[in-house]
Structure formats: C-alpha cells, structure tokens
Amino acid sequence: MRPLHQRFNLYTDSNEAYIFVPVGESVAAQSLTIHRNTGEVVLNPPQTTHPYNARRSGKSVYGVMGIISLTLSEYIVIITGRELQGNLMGQEVYRASDFDILPLNSTLNIHNPPHPVEAHLLALLKSHLNGGAFYFSYGWDMTRRLQAQYENREKDVDRALWEVADDRFFWNRFLQRRLIEASTKQDLSGYILPVIYGTFDIRPVFLHGARMELCLISRRSRFRPGTRYFRRGVDHEGHVANFNESEQLLLVESQNLLGGATRSFNDYLHKFSFVQIRGSIPLFWAEINTLRYKPDLQIMELNDTPDATRLHLLEQNTIYGHQTLVNLVNHKGHEKPIKEAYERHIEQLNLPEVRYQYFDFHTECKNMRWDRISLLVDKVEDDIRKHGYFHLNADQSIPARVQQGVVRTNCMDNLDRTNVVQAALAKHALNKQLQDIGVLLSEKGVDDYETLSKDFREIWADHADSISKAYAGSGALKSDFTRTNKRTHKGVLEDGVKSVLRYLRNNYFDGARQDAFDLVTGAWRPRKTPGSALFLTTDPRSLFARSMPAIAAFSSFMICAGMTLPRTSDYSLFYYFVLWFTLLAISLAFIVIHGILYVSWPRLIPLTNVIYYSGPGYRSGRHGMGLSGEMSITSGKSAKYLNSGRRRAHSKAGIEEGKRVD
Known part of the structure; x- marks a missing residue:
C-alpha cells in the first residue's frame, strides 16, 4: 500500500493558508496547503518551500482527522498527540490523545466564537474528540480483520490505506470527505489517515517454550452510532445500533527470533484470527426515557420491518458467511416482548445462512452461578467448529483454515451479558488454536495457566469497559467475572454504582453526546x-x-x-x-x-x-x-x-x- 506521512510541521501563512510539511522524509515528499479563503486543498510540488513569513506551530502534527463544516466556518481537525499502544505485525499502533481544531475563517476565534450556535457545535466536536477512543496505524489497516486483508492482499498492493479501509469502521470517513474528493485530481493518500473508534490491546505470552502475542481489536461501526437509549434497533438501510466487530489475534513467533526484536508480518510461524460481532436487535424498537429507572419499552411494527431485518442479516452473511444469532434477553418481564418480536421475525424470514440460539442468561446464571455459561458454549460448539477461525501457517502457501461464519451476540444493550458470552467464546477458540499447534494438550485449557489466563481476562475486561463507556457512559457490569473468572459480592456492589452512573448519564447528559455523534459522522x-x-x-x-x-x-x-x-x-x-x-x-x-x-x-x-x-x-x-x-x-x-x-x-x-x- 502507498505510505502515509507520519509527522508534519504546521505553518500558518498569515490569514491565507495552512501548510503541512512532512518531517524526516525524502526531498520528494510533497507538502499540503489548505487555503483559508476558499477551502481549496492543494498538493504542492516536491521541494516547495513555505513562505518566509509563515509562522510555525509549536506542536507536531501526527495526522489529519479531516475537515468539518459548521455554521460560520470550516475547521481542520488535526491529531497533535498520540500514545503508542503496541506493535502489530511490525507496525506501530497509536491512540490519538490530543487534537487541535483550526478554523478556515481567519476572523473567527476558536476560543470565543462570535455566535452561541457556533460555540455550541464546537463544544460538541471537542467533547467527542476528547471523550472517544480513536486508534490508528500508518502501516496496518486497523479497519479490517486479518482474513479480509489477506484475501485482498494482491489487489491492495498499489492502493492507498483509505481506499482499502472497511467503510463501516472508517470512523472519520465523513471528515475526510474533502480530502478524498480532492484526491481525484491529485494523490493525497499520504494525508488521508483512517481512524477507528474502538479498542486495541496486545500482550506478549510465553507458554511451554512458545513466544506468542495475544491481541484484541474492536471496531465500532460509524453507521447508526450513538448512546444507549437514543440509538436502538435498526434503520431502513439495515444498520443497527452499537454494532461492533471484535477480532482476537494469536500470533506465534518463530523459534529463531531474538527476544525484544521488532516483529514483522513474516516473523510469525502461526497467525490466528477469531472474529465475533455484536449489535442491537435488528427491529424498529426503542426505550423511552421518562426519569424512571426502567424506561418504556416500545416496539414499532412497521411495514418494512422484515425488509430492514433481512437487509441487516444478509449484509452480515455477505461479509462473514453463516451467522449464529445468540440472543440473551430475558424470557419474562420487561424484556419479554422484544424477545418474542425478534424470534417471530427470524422465523418468518427463514434465512438459510442464519441460525437462532436463545440463552436465558439471567435464569441460567442466577445466584452467581456464572460457570453455567458453559451451557451456552456447548449449544453453539458445533456452529463454532463449522465457522472455524482464520489460520495462516508460515510453512504453507495457502491458509490452513478460514473463518466461514460468525456468532452474532446481543442482549438489550449488547454490553454486559454480551461481553461475558463473547469472552467465553473467545476463550473456547483460543483453547482450540493452542491445541491445534501443540502448545496445549487436548485436556488442558487457558485457565490452567494463570499468567495466560490473567492476560486473557484483563484484555477482555478492558475491552468490555471501553465499549460500555462509549455506549452507556460507564464501565461494563459483570466485569469482575471477566477479570477473575468469579462473580463476587464486591463486583455486585460495583455494578450498583455503575448502574447509578448509567442512569444519571443516560437521563441527564446523553442528549449532547448523541448530538456529537450525529455531528461528527455526518448524520x-x-x-x-x-x-x-x-x-x-x-x-x-x-x-x-x-x-x-x-x-x-x-x-x-x-x-x-x-x-x-x-x-x-x-x-x-x-x-x-x-x-x-x-x-x-x-x-x-x-x-x-x-x-x-x-x-x-x-x-x-x-x-x-x-x-x-x-x-x-x-x-x-x-x-x-x-x-x-x-x-x-x-x-x-x-x-x-x-x-x-x-x-x-x-x-x-x-x-x-x-x-x-x-
């Protein structure tokens, strides 16, 4: 793929233009000028010098998020802070930690906008940037799972990173619209940085003489994004709320590698990928906040409900293959009507590539019997075996295995119960992978090795907290089980505090958060x-x-x-x-x-x-x-x-x- 610039110096040419000059690259690197009066984006010829009177910013720029238009001006959003999160396949992965917003209108003061509406919209933009979890890499496509990258590797060789990115998870796609449009006449690929909203964690693992890396990436869809009660269900295009793809990677290093050396893609003897998805129940439904602890549940039976549900499920079939729908909502009480409506529509659609599996989570696991999650794993084990996982063996010219299906898990929020179940399924897959390459014996599992088990639990618990904070405003409930393999009374008390925080945020603060999502994604x-x-x-x-x-x-x-x-x-x-x-x-x-x-x-x-x-x-x-x-x-x-x-x-x-x- 064509390379991305990794660092720029920013020059401001009076009130005329912003100039981005790549740092530490060859003389052939082309600087970028964005004219403030017209908004025109121009790629300068090589070795173009900036104007002598241009003022250099004291901050380094690590990427351009894009350009957004508000009521009085357009603004360039740039990344001015980054934190290294790890090295994946020889490529560094960063979390964006700081941003600057540059107005194109030269008369506008970003800190004191002349109109309250502009000030309000800028506050929404800043809150979204400061409150989100944005990850990027200059050399690895964070938007696509390993299998998709491998299958398209030959045709992606000469393409830009933004051109191959998965449109669902290219979070700043709307902000990059101007640069992408300008790329039809000039090659701006070095400046168009795809960013995901999600999670990333990678940890070294050493077991039975094998050096490995365990990695977990989640990618949040930019379609129908938002907060817990203000985005539920499906839209008419088949996009569902809180859709996340979670990919667990296991990378087994070659024996002849030196410890501490940077690994590249070809330095791994085995590369495994196991993908799961989650998303809101694909019907038209909502929960209406009324200040009561439990909002009013509403299900809207529209004429095109079957079409929207079918669109969603068929899209997932096209992307992932066969689907197993695991539904965890309660079979009685407040959640019962949405369970029944979901089952009715799935039965009516009767899609051949879709299998429905219900699991009464709260009944089966009551009295803190969380070990009974194994009952669900047993029910879907045949499906997981048929779906498989992606496995690249360095000794083979073709993949040893490909993942041909996916488990789609949901509860009401697709957070707490979903997190517990996805972690259990991921552990089941990890056991099989380690057994396949002989690192574990068939009768052994991840939980038999405390160091490995601890890293696995922490990765999934942190992943759960991040997804929950993005959607519900607090850390995940039931995370004590994910972290310790036990449900504790202390964890129950912590869940009570988190539930109160969720109530306060969802009723009194989430309106502005939802507006920020709608503004940044272009809704x-x-x-x-x-x-x-x-x-x-x-x-x-x-x-x-x-x-x-x-x-x-x-x-x-x-x-x-x-x-x-x-x-x-x-x-x-x-x-x-x-x-x-x-x-x-x-x-x-x-x-x-x-x-x-x-x-x-x-x-x-x-x-x-x-x-x-x-x-x-x-x-x-x-x-x-x-x-x-x-x-x-x-x-x-x-x-x-x-x-x-x-x-x-x-x-x-x-x-x-x-x-x-x-």
Missing part, C-alpha cells in the same frame, strides 16, 4: 446560517416547567435549614414545614408525571417520531408524558426543540432518523 449537517439552528441554544419549555427543579431544590434547602439552624424564638415551625414540604411534594410530583420534559434529549436529530409513535406494535407504558399521556416535550407552541416547528403525525411507516440539515 446531521448544519447550514451556513447560525440563526437557523437557534433551537440548539434555547429552552422551549414553559417557565412553569423550568421552575420545578429550582422550586424542589429551594424547598429542600429550606427544610434542611429549618431542621438544622439554631432557633431564635419559641414559635412553632409546623406551618413552616407544611409550606415547604407541600411545595417539595408538588414540584417532585410534577417532575415525575412530566418526566420527559427533564430528560436530556438529542436536539440535532430529534426523537419525536419515536417518542410519540402511535402505530402498530407494543409499548410497556406512557410514563412521564403528563396525566393524559400525550404531553408534548416542547410544551405547546414552541416545537423547535424537537422538530423545527410542530410535531409531525406518524404513519405506519414513519420512523425516520436519517440525515438532517438545519
């Missing part, structure tokens, strides 16, 4: 007039509704003051407490009854059509919507908060969460 695109997006910085709720939290807080303060402050008279405080307890009760009752008014909803792509859906399907309740159950989030006339003017009617096929321009 929402702003107009060049900030006045068209004033709804982002205004609160459309009535003054009465906005005052309720303040009244509740002040009433609580007055009650505490009456109980704790010293008395200066003998008068009874009975009526004083009656007044403030009454106000506190009224304000809290109003907040609970009208709960959706106090949830932090996304503003860029509002969920009005989901919240007020009234077509065929199922809804567990209509809590938080007022006494009538039909309250508008926008409290009447001012509906800019959710839908640019007024609440729309809902047809049977009317759930749209696509691109929006404001």
Whole structure:
C-alpha cells in the first residue's frame, strides 16, 4: 500500500493558508496547503518551500482527522498527540490523545466564537474528540480483520490505506470527505489517515517454550452510532445500533527470533484470527426515557420491518458467511416482548445462512452461578467448529483454515451479558488454536495457566469497559467475572454504582453526546446560517416547567435549614414545614408525571417520531408524558426543540432518523 506521512510541521501563512510539511522524509515528499479563503486543498510540488513569513506551530502534527463544516466556518481537525499502544505485525499502533481544531475563517476565534450556535457545535466536536477512543496505524489497516486483508492482499498492493479501509469502521470517513474528493485530481493518500473508534490491546505470552502475542481489536461501526437509549434497533438501510466487530489475534513467533526484536508480518510461524460481532436487535424498537429507572419499552411494527431485518442479516452473511444469532434477553418481564418480536421475525424470514440460539442468561446464571455459561458454549460448539477461525501457517502457501461464519451476540444493550458470552467464546477458540499447534494438550485449557489466563481476562475486561463507556457512559457490569473468572459480592456492589452512573448519564447528559455523534459522522449537517439552528441554544419549555427543579431544590434547602439552624424564638415551625414540604411534594410530583420534559434529549436529530409513535406494535407504558399521556416535550407552541416547528403525525411507516440539515 502507498505510505502515509507520519509527522508534519504546521505553518500558518498569515490569514491565507495552512501548510503541512512532512518531517524526516525524502526531498520528494510533497507538502499540503489548505487555503483559508476558499477551502481549496492543494498538493504542492516536491521541494516547495513555505513562505518566509509563515509562522510555525509549536506542536507536531501526527495526522489529519479531516475537515468539518459548521455554521460560520470550516475547521481542520488535526491529531497533535498520540500514545503508542503496541506493535502489530511490525507496525506501530497509536491512540490519538490530543487534537487541535483550526478554523478556515481567519476572523473567527476558536476560543470565543462570535455566535452561541457556533460555540455550541464546537463544544460538541471537542467533547467527542476528547471523550472517544480513536486508534490508528500508518502501516496496518486497523479497519479490517486479518482474513479480509489477506484475501485482498494482491489487489491492495498499489492502493492507498483509505481506499482499502472497511467503510463501516472508517470512523472519520465523513471528515475526510474533502480530502478524498480532492484526491481525484491529485494523490493525497499520504494525508488521508483512517481512524477507528474502538479498542486495541496486545500482550506478549510465553507458554511451554512458545513466544506468542495475544491481541484484541474492536471496531465500532460509524453507521447508526450513538448512546444507549437514543440509538436502538435498526434503520431502513439495515444498520443497527452499537454494532461492533471484535477480532482476537494469536500470533506465534518463530523459534529463531531474538527476544525484544521488532516483529514483522513474516516473523510469525502461526497467525490466528477469531472474529465475533455484536449489535442491537435488528427491529424498529426503542426505550423511552421518562426519569424512571426502567424506561418504556416500545416496539414499532412497521411495514418494512422484515425488509430492514433481512437487509441487516444478509449484509452480515455477505461479509462473514453463516451467522449464529445468540440472543440473551430475558424470557419474562420487561424484556419479554422484544424477545418474542425478534424470534417471530427470524422465523418468518427463514434465512438459510442464519441460525437462532436463545440463552436465558439471567435464569441460567442466577445466584452467581456464572460457570453455567458453559451451557451456552456447548449449544453453539458445533456452529463454532463449522465457522472455524482464520489460520495462516508460515510453512504453507495457502491458509490452513478460514473463518466461514460468525456468532452474532446481543442482549438489550449488547454490553454486559454480551461481553461475558463473547469472552467465553473467545476463550473456547483460543483453547482450540493452542491445541491445534501443540502448545496445549487436548485436556488442558487457558485457565490452567494463570499468567495466560490473567492476560486473557484483563484484555477482555478492558475491552468490555471501553465499549460500555462509549455506549452507556460507564464501565461494563459483570466485569469482575471477566477479570477473575468469579462473580463476587464486591463486583455486585460495583455494578450498583455503575448502574447509578448509567442512569444519571443516560437521563441527564446523553442528549449532547448523541448530538456529537450525529455531528461528527455526518448524520446531521448544519447550514451556513447560525440563526437557523437557534433551537440548539434555547429552552422551549414553559417557565412553569423550568421552575420545578429550582422550586424542589429551594424547598429542600429550606427544610434542611429549618431542621438544622439554631432557633431564635419559641414559635412553632409546623406551618413552616407544611409550606415547604407541600411545595417539595408538588414540584417532585410534577417532575415525575412530566418526566420527559427533564430528560436530556438529542436536539440535532430529534426523537419525536419515536417518542410519540402511535402505530402498530407494543409499548410497556406512557410514563412521564403528563396525566393524559400525550404531553408534548416542547410544551405547546414552541416545537423547535424537537422538530423545527410542530410535531409531525406518524404513519405506519414513519420512523425516520436519517440525515438532517438545519
């Protein structure tokens, strides 16, 4: 593949241009100029010198994330900090740790934008960059699994890294749009850096004389991304929420390699890859936040639900081969309706390359009997054996094995239960791989060797925490089992704390996080007039509704003051407490009854059509919507908060969460 530049000096030519000059490369390396007035991207001829009056930045630039257009200016997003995470197949893998945002508008101060809408959008962009887990490599395609890279190795020789990247996991694909378009006339491949949003961990392992490396990579899809309650289910293109591909690599070194030497692709005697996927249940469904601990479950039976489900499953068949769908949701209570709807649609579709397997996780593993995960492994063992894994043997000209199928696991969030099951399946595959090459005897397993077992558990637990933080806002639940192979009472208490954090984040902070996802991935695109997006910085709720939290807080303060402050008279405080307890009760009752008014909803792509859906399907309740159950989030006339003017009617096929321009 064509090489990428790894480091630049940044020069600012007054108010005219930004110039990126590669560092430590041959004189033939071409610098890049982005003109601030026109936004034109120009690749300069070799040995072009920068203007004498250009000012050099004090920071090194390690990559260009791309260019994003907001309401007053376009901005170049650059990587100014990186942390080495490890060496994979002889190529260094980095985590982006710091970013700078460069405005093309020369009159705009990035730290003090002249309009509140621009300031709000910049804050969303910064929060996404600072809160994400972005990984990249200059010489290894982080977006594609090993098998896909090997199968396409011959035709990829003369292609750029961005050209071969898996479009699903090329997280900054939308930001790189301008550079990619400019590449039709000039070769900008050295500047287009694909970045994944996910996890990466690699650790050395030494067992029975074999030096190995154990690696785990997860890749988050840029299609239908978002937060726990604001992105659920499938869209009309067949993309599901929280879709992640997890690849476990086992690399066995040749015996004649020196310890500590950098390994290249050909220095490994065996290379194994085992891939699993996870994703939201591929139906149109949602959980509506109402400030209650359990949101309202809603399933929308649209006319094109079978088509969307089929699209999703067939795409996975095309990419991975046969699928085993492992469903872990509860068979009773709150989760029962979504389980039944999923099973009904899978049965109706009757796809030959898809097999459904249900496992009642909470019932089977109750009373902390987590060893019973083995029951599920036994149920899907035949499928795992048929799917196989990818195995390159240095002594053979063709792969010893290829992976012909994949296990797709889901629970409600595709986080906690899914993490435990995927780790168990990955351990099962690792045992088979080590046995195949004679490192382990057939009766032995990973858990029989504490050092190997500890590294395996920590890799998967860290992986689970990272995916959970990205989607739900806290570390994964049940991670004590992944880390220690035991479910503990301490772990249960820690899960309680994480559950509280999730509740707070999902109800009061995730609206802005969802907006940041939609902005960076291009699901929402702003107009060049900030006045068209004033709804982002205004609160459309009535003054009465906005005052309720303040009244509740002040009433609580007055009650505490009456109980704790010293008395200066003998008068009874009975009526004083009656007044403030009454106000506190009224304000809290109003907040609970009208709960959706106090949830932090996304503003860029509002969920009005989901919240007020009234077509065929199922809804567990209509809590938080007022006494009538039909309250508008926008409290009447001012509906800019959710839908640019007024609440729309809902047809049977009317759930749209696509691109929006404001």
